[in-house]
Amino acid sequence: MYKKTLLFSLNILGLIVYCSLISAQEELIAIDDIYTQNFDSLPLHAGSSGTTSFSFINNTTLMGWYSSTNAARASSGSTSESGTLFSWGNSSSSDRALGPSDATGFVADEYLGVQLKNVSGSMLSAINLKYVLEEWRGDALTVSTWHLEYLITSTSGNQLEAAGYTSVAGSSASTKTTGYGVNGNLESNQSKFDLLLTDLDWHDGEFLWLRWVDEAQPADASLGLDDFEVSGVAVVLLSALGDMQSFATIQAALDAAVAGDTVILSEGVYHENVTFTASGSVGAPITLRAAAGAHVVLDGALAELQSANVTGEWVLYDASHSIYRTSVPYEGSDADYYTCTFVSRMGDIATHGCDRLLSPYASLDTLKAAPRGEGSFRDGVDVYVRLNDGVDPNTVGLSIGQALGVVDTNGQSHLRIEGLEIRNSGWAGICLSGTGFEDIEINNVIIRNSFRGISTVIPESSENIGIYTCGIYNGFDRDWLRYGGYVVGIGAHSGGEQYSPYRGHGILIDGDHTEIANCNIAGQWDAIKTQGYTVQIHHNTMHHIKDDAVELESNRSGDVEFYNNLMYDVFTAVSVTPSYPGPFYVYRNSVQTTRKENSTPTHTVHGYGIKSGNHYGPYVTKNVKVYQNSFYSIRNNVWEKLNDTADNEWDAYEFVNNVFYIKPYSTPNVNFRGLDEDESGADNYWEANFYNFYDLPSVTEEANAELSSNDIHFYMEIPIADQITSSDLRLTASSPALNSGSSYPTLQGWPDSISIYPNGRDRGAYEEGMLVDSIGSNWTTE
Numbered sequence: 028m029y030k031k032t033l034l035f036s037l038n039i040l041g042l043i044v045y046c047s048l049i050s051a052q053e054e055l056i057a058i059d060d061i062y063t064q065n066f067d068s069l070p071l072h073a074g075s076s077g078t079t080s081f082s083f084i085n086n087t088t089l090m091g092w093y094s095s096t097n098a099a100r101a102s103s104g105s106t107s108e109s110g111t112l113f114s115w116g117n118s119s120s121s122d123r124a125l126g127p128s129d130a131t132g133f134v135a136d137e138y139l140g141v142q143l144k145n146v147s148g149s150m151l152s153a154i155n156l157k158y159v160l161e162e163w164r165g166d167a168l169t170v171s172t173w174h175l176e177y178l179i180t181s182t183s184g185n186q187l188e189a190a191g192y193t194s195v196a197g198s199s200a201s202t203k204t205t206g207y208g209v210n211g212n213l214e215s216n217q218s219k220f221d222l223l224l225t226d227l228d229w230h231d232g233e234f235l236w237l238r239w240v241d242e243a244q245p246a247d248a249s250l251g252l253d254d255f256e257v258s259g260v261a262v263v264l265l266s267a268l269g270d271m272q273s274f275a276t277i278q279a280a281l282d283a284a285v286a287g288d289t290v291i292l293s294e295g296v297y298h299e300n301v302t303f304t305a306s307g308s309v310g311a312p313i314t315l316r317a318a319a320g321a322h323v324v325l326d327g328a329l330a331e332l333q334s335a336n337v338t339g340e341w342v343l344y345d346a347s348h349s350i351y352r353t354s355v356p357y358e359g360s361d362a363d364y365y366t367c368t369f370v371s372r373m374g375d376i377a378t379h380g381c382d383r384l385l386s387p388y389a390s391l392d393t394l395k396a397a398p399r400g401e402g403s404f405r406d407g408v409d410v411y412v413r414l415n416d417g418v419d420p421n422t423v424g425l426s427i428g429q430a431l432g433v434v435d436t437n438g439q440s441h442l443r444i445e446g447l448e449i450r451n452s453g454w455a456g457i458c459l460s461g462t463g464f465e466d467i468e469i470n471n472v473i474i475r476n477s478f479r480g481i482s483t484v485i486p487e488s489s490e491n492i493g494i495y496t497c498g499i500y501n502g503f504d505r506d507w508l509r510y511g512g513y514v515v516g517i518g519a520h521s522g523g524e525q526y527s528p529y530r531g532h533g534i535l536i537d538g539d540h541t542e543i544a545n546c547n548i549a550g551q552w553d554a555i556k557t558q559g560y561t562v563q564i565h566h567n568t569m570h571h572i573k574d575d576a577v578e579l580e581s582n583r584s585g586d587v588e589f590y591n592n593l594m595y596d597v598f599t600a601v602s603v604t605p606s607y608p609g610p611f612y613v614y615r616n617s618v619q620t621t622r623k624e625n626s627t628p629t630h631t632v633h634g635y636g637i638k639s640g641n642h643y644g645p646y647v648t649k650n651v652k653v654y655q656n657s658f659y660s661i662r663n664n665v666w667e668k669l670n671d672t673a674d675n676e677w678d679a680y681e682f683v684n685n686v687f688y689i690k691p692y693s694t695p696n697v698n699f700r701g702l703d704e705d706e707s708g709a710d711n712y713w714e715a716n717f718y719n720f721y722d723l724p725s726v727t728e729e730a731n732a733e734l735s736s737n738d739i740h741f742y743m744e745i746p747i748a749d750q751i752t753s754s755d756l757r758l759t760a761s762s763p764a765l766n767s768g769s770s771y772p773t774l775q776g777w778p779d780s781i782s783i784y785p786n787g788r789d790r791g792a793y794e795e796g797m798l799v800d801s802i803g804s805n806w807t808t809e
Contacts, residue, residue: 061258064089064141069114069123072101075208083112085185086142089125093187095138096127102163103208111137115163115211115251124161124211124251132169132245139252140187140238151229152293152318153260155273156237159253160218161211165204166248171241172201173250175222178236179229186236195222196269202248211251223271225263225291226319261297263318265289267311277301277315277325286441287311294321298330300358300430300453307441312466315434317446327433328426328451329355333373341412341420348395349417354408357453359431360484363526364454367478370403370412371451371502373424378571379549379809381475381502382426385412387528390516398517398628399507405528426451426476431484432458433477440464445471452477456499459483459536465490473498473808478531480548486558487583489538494546496806499533501550505751509573509598509624512552530574532556543567547806553578554597562587565780568804571751572597573624575638579606579613582646587611591780591792593803595619595746595753597634600658604640604668609650609679613637614772615780615792617802620660621750633661633748636687639699640668649678654772655779657686657756657792661748664689665697680711681775684768686758686791688719688741690748696721715769717762717790731769740764743799753803757793764790 068089070081083099086092100110103118115124127137145151160173175198180186200218209216229235239252262274267287274280278301280290286308292315307313317323332340332353344352357365370385377383386402388394394404394413401415410427412420433452436442438461449456449472456474459467462485474480480499483489511517511529518529532555533548539559546567548554554569558581565588569576576594579587579601585608593616594600600618603611623631636658639648658664664687680699689696696718715731719741738745740762744754758764768788772779781794789795792802 061256062143064092064255066114066123066125066253067121069125070101071114071116071119071121071123072103073119075103075118078102078110078113080110081114091142093138093140093142093185094127095188113163113249113251115161115249117210117212122212124159124163124253126163126239126249126251127241128164128247128249130247132247133241133243135243137241137243138187138238139241140236141255142186143235143237143257145229145231145233145235148231150231150294150321151259152227152321153223153225153263153291154227154235155258155260156220156222156224157254157256158220160200160220161251161253162202162204162209162216162249163211163251164247164249165202165206165209166246169244169246169248170201170203171244171246171248171250172199173239173241174199175220176238176240177224178238179227179233180236181233183234186234187238189236192236192238195224198222200250202246202250211253223260223263223273225260225265225271228318228320259293261293261295263291263293265291281313281315284313286313289314289316291316291318292321292323292447293318294323296324296326298326298328300327300433300435301325302435302437303439303442304437306439306464307466309441309466312441312443312468313439314443314445315447316443321446322448323446324448324450325433326426326450327428327430327453329429333424333426335422335424337421339421344411345395348397348413350394350411350413351420352409352411353420355410355427356429357408358429359435359453359458360460363520363522364431365405365407366520366526367528367531368403368405368410368428368453369451369476369478369501369528370410371426371476373426377502378505379500379502381500381550384476384502384504385414386504386507387478387518389518389520389528393511393517398511400504428453428477431455431460434458435460436464436467437461438464441466442468444469448473448475449477450475455479455482457481459489459492461485462488464488467491468493468495469497470495471497473500475500476502478528479535480533482532482535483537486537489536489541491540492536492538492542494534494536494543496545496804498547498806498808499551500548500809501531503550503571503573505571507573508628510626510628512574533569545804545806547804547809548572549809556580557587558584560585564589564592566591566802566804568593568806570594570596570753572622575599575602578602579611580604582607584611585609585650588778589613590615590778591802592616593753596622596751598622598624599634599638600636602638603648603651604638605646605648606651607646607649611651612778613651613653614655614777615802616656617753617756617792618656618658618660618664619746619750619754619756620662621746621748623661623749635662635666636660636664638666638668647678648680651679652681652683652772652775652777653685654681654683654777655685655768655781655790655792657742659688659690659742659746659754659756660696661690662694663696663698665699667699678710682712682716683714683771684716684788684790686717686741686756686764688745690719690745714771715767715790717764731767733763733767735763755799756791757797757799758789758791758795765795
């Protein structure tokens with residue numbers, strides 16, 4: 028079995044002990060090496076009485092070890108006079124322990140400690156400590172008590188007595204006997220410890236100090252430290268009761284988790300595809316998260332193929348087209364989801380911080396033609412690739428997913444997923460599989476190179492899904508043709524979009540009570556799609572989108588709010604083709620549809636601000652409220668599929684207080700049959716929108732409509748065609764759209780993220796004085 032090694036080391040001030048966390052698909056993560064200290068190199072004492080003097084020098088006698096008192100003696104336990112630091116053990120025995128002691132006790136705390144340096148190249152989040160405290164002398168009047176503390180510092184040198192240490196829970200031990208000459212090697216005279224230190228935030232190059240504190244008291248009783256062991260820990264299960272247990276794999280920890288438990292992952296790359304096997308409960312979810320400050324990557328790809336020069340894994344399948352084939356296992360549904368496995372070039376960074384994807388094709392014949400250049404096709408466990416210039420994939424590291432989801436929630440409820448980076452799925456980064464589940468929150472997660480970033484599988488399957496502050500990115504080539512996305516065999520699959528490898532989604536949730544907020548989505552076919560009731564999608568940023576930024580396309584959706592979202596470098600912003608029964612509230616969005624895509628192999632076009640159409644048979648789009656938005660388009664800001672011939676397909680559309688800017692003036696700003704009472708859809712309503720151009724006379728009949736061809740009356744920044752960056756669509760100070768909006772949304776009781784209009788309601792997404800970044804996500808990491 029191929030193994031991927033995550034190397035870290037502990038530098039005991041000159042003594043480097045390398046510890047390898049070995050991670051393998053379907054194998055345990057084992058600790059190959061640990062640092063131990065049994066103190067047996069210290070001097071011994073022969074005889075049942077008296078002591079032997081020796082010199083203890085900090086960081087020399089025992090490399091990395093320090094004591095606050097250094098009058099060292101070796102003793103068999105019967106005598107502790109004439110010294111303050113003792114090498115304890117039986118007479119003439121080399122089995123030693125080390126600890127401070129004084130015949131009259133200490134008037135201040137004394138310390139014994141070790142300094143460890145992180146030279147791993149990454150942050151370490153958790154360590155396992157094992158040690159024994161042995162009792163070698165008792166006292167009839169009082170006891171000796173020790174406890175453990177730790178300190179992380181960037182300062183080298185002796186920090187044994189520095190301020191700022193943190194006590195370790197469960198590390199306290201006291202002497203138990205009243206007589207001298209105690210045998211500390213007997214288990215009855217020992218306290219054994221097996222402790223986990225988690226959320227350490229121990230960065231590369233920093234020092235971790237561990238010190239045992241002999242608490243000041245007038246006692247002759249004495250303890251000694253023996254059999255110390257420290258090792259790195261990858262996976263920790265923290266129970267609801269505060270108990271901690273280490274595991275070799277994430278899956279093993281999830282299998283053991285029950286309601287209220289948290290699985291904590293140390294920094295590193297984990298080659299596991301994992302599945303929740305139990306639900307939490309209300310108020311006591313099961314949580315999978317990164318340790319505090321740790322960069323944790325769950326990589327679902329087959330690690331063996333990620334290294335270059337893998338001899339013989341890829342076999343030449345079609346010499347005339349330079350197509351190679353290999354076998355990659357696939358876990359999950361038996362349906363054709365495997366066709367959507369992305370393949371990427373390992374370490375070849377492309378867009379959005381992702382490895383460069385090969386173009387995914389829906390058939391082997393299309394891979395042979397390769398209209399989008401080098402690519403891949405998957406048929407079950409068989410994976411085919413064709414690289415540019417006929418390159419042999421045995422010489423290139425490739426990432427290929429192995430499961431339906433890198434993290435699969437498996438129909439479980441009351442779950443939390445936090446702080447992870449997820450890469451290289453076989454379908455979805457986080458797969459919300461199963462039905463009837465509820466209460467899942469996903470926070471602060473990055474997902475890279477997955478056909479779907481976060482997705483349900485079965486319609487109407489979920490309730491109360493929250494997705495917050497996530498980044499979902501793919502290494503899409505900007506020059507790939509959009510053409511073929513809807514053509515079976517090229518980018519589409521006859522079974523539907525869920526099997527169509529070119530038409531993925533950043534987020535797709537089919538369920539009720541969904542919230543998606545503060546996410547950044549880029550390098551997708553579609554960014555977000557939701558179906559269901561009581562949905563909020565807000566403060567997200569979507570860009571580099573080849574089709575729709577958001578699809579509110581559904582025959583069973585209502586009470587949907589889409590607001591304060593930023594869309595730029597997108598082909599189409601909002602699709603309602605159709606949306607039923609509603610209502611749908613689309614407000615306070617900044618829309619910049621500047622992206623140009625291929626409608627045929629040789630013809631390129633721009634998209635739309637809002638797209639209407641009919642995909643669900645008898646259902647029509649209705650109850651769509653579009654207000655307080657700022658639109659910029661190269662083609663149409665509002666567009667209807669005019670080849671849908673059925674009458675009254677658009678019911679109860681209302682457009683109020685929007686700013687519609689189109690450039691150039693070659694196509695209609697608004698192309699919509701429901702413009703006025705002379706068209707089908709007589710109950711549609713328009714009021715107080717602001718235009719720079721229109722060519723339909725009916726628009727002039729709109730109540731309070733205003734037309735201006737002067738750019739200084741529009742946006743702070745006017746985008747340009749094919750622009751891939753965002754522009755500031757706040758109104759200029761001279762715009763007549765300021766303080767001239769209609770109060771119609773308020774009178775109708777429509778929701779709004781703004782409640783105060785100091786100088787009157789403005790038109791467009793931004794009220795006067797709003798910051799430009801009040802719309803869109805504040806997540807900037809790609």
